[in-house]
Amino acid sequence: MYQNLVRKEVMGILEKEVGSFLDKFLTPIEKIWQPSDYLPDPSSDDFKYDLEEIQTFAREMPYDLFVTLIGDCITEEALPSYESWLMGVEGINQEEKTVGWAHWVRAWTGEENRHGDLLSKYLYLCGRVNMREVEVTTQYLINDGFDLGTSMDPYRNFVYTSFQETATNISHRRVGTLAKQSGNGKLAKMCGVIAADEARHAKAYKHFVAKILEIDPSEMILAFEDMMRKKIVMPAHMMRQSGQAAGELWEHFSDAAQRCMVYTGQDYINIMKDLLDEWKIEHVKGLTEKAEKAQEYLMKLPARLQKITDRISTPDLQFQFKWVKS
Numbered sequence: 001m002y003q004n005l006v007r008k009e010v011m012g013i014l015e016k017e018v019g020s021f022l023d024k025f026l027t028p029i030e031k032i033w034q035p036s037d038y039l040p041d042p043s044s045d046d047f048k049y050d051l052e053e054i055q056t057f058a059r060e061m062p063y064d065l066f067v068t069l070i071g072d073c074i075t076e077e078a079l080p081s082y083e084s085w086l087m088g089v090e091g092i093n094q095e096e097k098t099v100g101w102a103h104w105v106r107a108w109t110g111e112e113n114r115h116g117d118l119l120s121k122y123l124y125l126c127g128r129v130n131m132r133e134v135e136v137t138t139q140y141l142i143n144d145g146f147d148l149g150t151s152m153d154p155y156r157n158f159v160y161t162s163f164q165e166t167a168t169n170i171s172h173r174r175v176g177t178l179a180k181q182s183g184n185g186k187l188a189k190m191c192g193v194i195a196a197d198e199a200r201h202a203k204a205y206k207h208f209v210a211k212i213l214e215i216d217p218s219e220m221i222l223a224f225e226d227m228m229r230k231k232i233v234m235p236a237h238m239m240r241q242s243g244q245a246a247g248e249l250w251e252h253f254s255d256a257a258q259r260c261m262v263y264t265g266q267d268y269i270n271i272m273k274d275l276l277d278e279w280k281i282e283h284v285k286g287l288t289e290k291a292e293k294a295q296e297y298l299m300k301l302p303a304r305l306q307k308i309t310d311r312i313s314t315p316d317l318q319f320q321f322k323w324v325k326s
């Protein structure tokens with residue numbers, strides 16, 4: 001039915017459904033949770049007890065898990081700044097007059113903004129964090145920007161966000177589970193509600209890709225292949241702390257997340273498999289010769305990655321982050 005469509009046209013076809021995407025995958029502002037719902041109320045008589053509880057649990061948190069939580073918070077804090085990138089993606093018009101893609105981007109960013117807000121307020125209260133250093137990292141992260149390998153292509157961006165939302169769901173969920181196991185119910189709840197948002201977001205972006213696969217399968221598969229060949233980089237890959245060059249802190253943060261099993265190389269492979277299943281890549285028909293080759297590459301990728309991952313070990317050495325008060 002559709003032949004030789006350009007990205008802009010495909011985005012235009014889908015744009016008619018943005019209203020229903022908003023209803024299905026996002027939550028109305030006055031119904032969704034807000035950070036204050038999960039933070040102690042300073043005007044309450046219980047505040048000092050709540051604070052003491054938060055501080056006691058924070059002191060007892062294992063170092064790797066604690067820095068992973070801080071890194072996750074910083075990643076979330078910088079996220080609203082990506083709105084400016086997404087507004088430039090082909091087929092997204094910031095000056096739209098009716099509900100369209102720009103509306104989706106704003107509404108999604110609004111939901112995301114609550115994540116960094118909640119976590120950073122928690123970290124401020126917990127008494128174990130050098131907030132100035134955390135704030136410096138956040139400012140650097142926004143300042144340094146990122147290169148996600150998507151260019152201004154909506155197909156590549158949707159592959160990226162499908163992957164990323166799934167990864168953040170895993171990582172917040174795991175921090176929540178570990179917090180719960182240690183009896184830290186407050187933090188477990190916070191991470192749980194954030195993880196639930198990420199799960200909705202992942203569903204949305206996966207749905208967009210599934211729709212595009214129906215309309216423009218060859219180009220969508222080629223975009224997916226290209227993103228996987230480049231490897232999905234995390235949005236905080238340029239992370240640094242004071243005194244460092246851009247990107248210097250990233251590996252230490254990533255190693256800490258691997259050591260406490262909050263986000264691992266195995267998760268990367270599992271997400272890849274999940275996306276292949278979700279989009280039924282194996283069964284996509286009507287592909288060009290080039291796209292068929294990409295399909296083959298994608299289907300073989302999890303096994304190839306597994307071999308590599310099995311050989312990699314995470315360094316045991318703990319790095320001293322300036323974020324944590326000694």
Ligand SMILES: [Fe+2]
Binds near residue numbers: 115198
């Ligand atoms: Fe988030």
Ligand SMILES: [Fe+2]
Binds near residue numbers: 112165168197201
């Ligand atoms: Fe999200």
